[in-house]
Amino acid sequence: MNYQTITVEKKGQVGFLFLNRPEVLNSLSEQMGNELLHFMTHAIADNDLRVLILSGKGRAFSAGADLNMFKARYQAFRETGQSQNAARAELPKAFINFPKPIIAVINGPAVGFGATLPLICDLRLASDQAKISFAFVRVGVTPEFCSSYFLPRLVGYGKAAELVFTAKMILPPEALEIGLVNRVIPHDRLMEEAEALAQQIAQMPAGAIRAAKAVLRHGSHSTIEQVVAYESLVFQTATQSQEHYDAVCRIMEELKEKKK
Secondary structure: OOOOOEEEEEEOOEEEEEEOOHHHOOOEOHHHHHHHHHHHHHHOOOOOOOEEEEEEOOOOOEOOEOHHHHHHHHHHHHHHOOOOHHHHOHHHHHHHOOOOOEEEEEOOEEEOHHHHHHHOOOEEEEEOOOEEEOOOHHHOOOOOOOHHHHHHHHHOHHHHHHHHHHOOOEOHHHHHHOOOOOEEEOHHHHHHHHHHHHHHHHOOOHHHHHHHHHHHHHHOOOOHHHHHHHHHHHHHHHHOOHHHHHHHHHHHHHHHHHHO
């Protein structure tokens, strides 16, 4: 597919997905949503892709939803009474169901959708020039993109409520302190360090990484009994894989060499 609002690149086993509407600070349009959905659903089949880096072109990660899109949706609803709720849920599902690690690289302002999109990723790296705001109430809407699930789990309910109810701008030091991001990195080294982290993960056994992600996601919303059962099943399956056997043999050889 010839994308117009996103850019896709690849270096070895690391993929790069950029929001690419820099002239409007990468605001989300209907077309961008459709292109993101297409990429995420098709990239699953790329067996050479082990880690995905998600960022924005230009000086922003994303300024949120395009306000013209909001106006058009409201006018369409007033005229037809029809809702788009079902279609709107497909994009966050595509990110949630993506089996490989996703690293969000917040390279600048991240507002609304730009703040919630990284939450659904596995790791979040922020530039020291980034600014984050869950600014939904400011435009009379509520948090979306599964953020009501992920945000309280990352920062706690009270802090999540504060960030949403006030729509405050969160600067990098606070984002790091409250656990909203994993690291804050000098802007000129941001992508370099993101690539290094992605390469580190990509060198791990691919099947084990996918299974570990599945276990972590399952554990975040399950009872203790469900977690124990699921972890046991996935662990047992992993021990029966060729990938596991090869990794054990490789490590044993490395330890043997160190003893010489």
